[in-house]
Amino acid sequence: MAKSLFEKVWDAHAVRKLANGQTQLLIGTHLIHEVTSPQAFGMLRDLGLKVLMPHRTFATVDHIVPTDQLVEPFADPLADAMIKELRKNCQEFGITFFDRSTGKQGIVHIVGPEQGITQPGTTIACGDSHTSTHGAFGAIAFGIGTTQIRDVLATQTMALGKLKVRRINVDGKLRPGVYAKDVILHIIRTLGVNGGTGYAYEYAGSVFDRFSMEERMTVCNMSIEGGARVGYVNPDETTFKYLEGRPYSPKGQAWTQAVASWRSFASDPGCHYDDVVNIRAEDIAPTVTWGINPGQGISIEEKIPDPSAAQAVDEKASIEEALAYMKLKPGAPIKGTKIDVAFLGSCTNGRLSDFQEVAKYIKGKKVAPGVKAIAVPGSQGVAVLCESLGIDKVLREAGFEWRAAGCSMCLAMNPDKLVGDQLCASSSNRNFKGRQGSPTGRTLLMSPLMVAAAAVTGQVSDAREVFHVRDLPAAV
Amino acid sequence: MSLEKITQVTGRAVNVPGNDIDTDRIIPARFMKCVTFDGLGEYLFFDVRKNADGTDKPHPLNDPRFKGATILLSGANFGCGSSREHAPQAIQKYGFRAIVAENFAEIFFGNCTTLGIPCATASREDIAKISAAVEANPKLDVVLDVAKQEIRFGNQTVKASIRDTARDALVNGRWDAIGELLEGKPAVLQTAAKLPYLAA
Numbered sequence A: 001m002a003k004s005l006f007e008k009v010w011d012a013h014a015v016r017k018l019a020n021g022q023t024q025l026l027i028g029t030h031l032i033h034e035v036t037s038p039q040a041f042g043m044l045r046d047l048g049l050k051v052l053m054p055h056r057t058f059a060t061v062d063h064i065v066p067t068d069q070l071v072e073p074f075a076d077p078l079a080d081a082m083i084k085e086l087r088k089n090c091q092e093f094g095i096t097f098f099d100r101s102t103g104k105q106g107i108v109h110i111v112g113p114e115q116g117i118t119q120p121g122t123t124i125a126c127g128d129s130h131t132s133t134h135g136a137f138g139a140i141a142f143g144i145g146t147t148q149i150r151d152v153l154a155t156q157t158m159a160l161g162k163l164k165v166r167r168i169n170v171d172g173k174l175r176p177g178v179y180a181k182d183v184i185l186h187i188i189r190t191l192g193v194n195g196g197t198g199y200a201y202e203y204a205g206s207v208f209d210r211f212s213m214e215e216r217m218t219v220c221n222m223s224i225e226g227g228a229r230v231g232y233v234n235p236d237e238t239t240f241k242y243l244e245g246r247p248y249s250p251k252g253q254a255w256t257q258a259v260a261s262w263r264s265f266a267s268d269p270g271c272h273y274d275d276v277v278n279i280r281a282e283d284i285a286p287t288v289t290w291g292i293n294p295g296q297g298i299s300i301e302e303k304i305p306d307p308s309a310a311q312a313v314d315e316k317a318s319i320e321e322a323l324a325y326m327k328l329k330p331g332a333p334i335k336g337t338k339i340d341v342a343f344l345g346s347c348t349n350g351r352l353s354d355f356q357e358v359a360k361y362i363k364g365k366k367v368a369p370g371v372k373a374i375a376v377p378g379s380q381g382v383a384v385l386c387e388s389l390g391i392d393k394v395l396r397e398a399g400f401e402w403r404a405a406g407c408s409m410c411l412a413m414n415p416d417k418l419v420g421d422q423l424c425a426s427s428s429n430r431n432f433k434g435r436q437g438s439p440t441g442r443t444l445l446m447s448p449l450m451v452a453a454a455a456v457t458g459q460v461s462d463a464r465e466v467f468h469v470r471d472l473p474a475a476v
Numbered sequence B: 001m002s003l004e005k006i007t008q009v010t011g012r013a014v015n016v017p018g019n020d021i022d023t024d025r026i027i028p029a030r031f032m033k034c035v036t037f038d039g040l041g042e043y044l045f046f047d048v049r050k051n052a053d054g055t056d057k058p059h060p061l062n063d064p065r066f067k068g069a070t071i072l073l074s075g076a077n078f079g080c081g082s083s084r085e086h087a088p089q090a091i092q093k094y095g096f097r098a099i100v101a102e103n104f105a106e107i108f109f110g111n112c113t114t115l116g117i118p119c120a121t122a123s124r125e126d127i128a129k130i131s132a133a134v135e136a137n138p139k140l141d142v143v144l145d146v147a148k149q150e151i152r153f154g155n156q157t158v159k160a161s162i163r164d165t166a167r168d169a170l171v172n173g174r175w176d177a178i179g180e181l182l183e184g185k186p187a188v189l190q191t192a193a194k195l196p197y198l199a200a
């Protein structure tokens, strides 16, 4: 019978049915970080349990690390305690830790793929909702809570109900200056922030076939923002090429076997989907959020919604709440909105190609006076690559601060924070109230090149105009 | 491990209205700098409850009439966003024993169930009825009957739903899966042996 990748991976990892009807699912790869794991280790100790497969758990530190201070102890004693706790737990339980001294540290969702740990046909769990990122490789990757981290540590499994599968086809050709980030913002805007509840999203179509792994990761990353716990792309030559030669990728004979096996996990033609959505690539524009959830996005050419034009009472209330918080005027164009901060980075857009694309266009331009602009590579690996290509230099010359790897201002658990009601053009994934560290701080989500355009003009701008994108070779 | 069978939750209720209340709002990230969950309760909804100078903002949880409420009422897509278990932990440590909303975000729902916090969905109209009733009489006892999937208050009864797997886990005292997962170890090792990437 024809099966989807989701079903194949699920079936290969299903251990048994539990009394309540859920499945005990084997988790092949477990990733942990400093924020959500310490309590899980605490629970493990309380119950007197061990880690069942320590060689299948990998740790890194990302959320709390300062990006401008490389020596310990960190200025923030709480952050310092957290990194030490993780170090201790990894040592005690025999878990590989990509600490800062290894040169492999970074945002957990960037490190996994970079090291070749993220592989097709596998199940992955991590105490972080953006674990869906790893689905770009044709893995089924779940964000989990701390109690489930305990379960995975102790049993290498978790209790889970099966998801439905929605296939999202994006066919055609993206217009120049339209990026993977715009694709996912468009999808979330179209299907809603809880449209994906109960579903795994399978992204497909000619746009995804052409996408690089980094672009696929950007889209899968934000599946959760559309309510889908899991998002994936079927593995293909692009996937295998990316993985070849990575530290944890199989080698020699094992590589050939692995590729054959990975290939077999791709969804079969004619398999059943619980839902299918078709999107035309040409309909997608550079997208910017104006509100307080990632579904509140518009194209750069559109106007900020007017609550009085809302169809439903609910919609009206949510527009009003968002505009009151964002201090934006209904009916005004989003273009021209003044910004205070520009943030390039995060597990959505903190990879080599993101900085490369910005560097290509920003060369010779300057960040507008009064705008604080920071660029934070997603991992030490990304930092080294960027630095070897001189990308850091181009960004610095343009007026960006070039920082050390981490989550940084994506959620501001480290010192990188908005102040007061600053407005930030951000390449990250969440624009919730207070997300970037100030209870009144405001976030506009957009692609890295749109962040760069906002940085150099000091206001929300159409990157295609600012950088004459049409004059250069197509960006994808 | 024997766990409490959660068949019903009885207590006073408070309505925190709004849709898409995300986990960043339930517990702002800066309060996640901790290595235990102790003490998280006091930071629940912190930024919407407190002004920068530490004084209270108008918020249902700051309303003395609703002090001691154990059932939290809210709108649609409650608990969206980050997977942080700090959010349900803060809700539980604050004193809530159950949540009733129009619907819940997936990960949040799972996290709550695992902590033994029933998340029941009810229609908007019914949630409005309950909140009107507790607004009129904050001392009113509200009963979330997990087994029967209904909510009783005063002389009214409305329908509630809790997904089968979660309901079964709660009423049979199986909401923390660890015991059952540990029992499956032989089967786990068998399944793992068939997957080459798991070889040590």
Ligand code: SF4
Pocket (backbone or CB within 6 Å): A062, A063, A107, A108, A109, A128, A130, A346, A347, A348, A406, A407, A410, A411, A428, A429
């Ligand atoms: S970059 Fe942001 S979204 Fe990604 S893991 Fe870090 S905090 Fe979470």
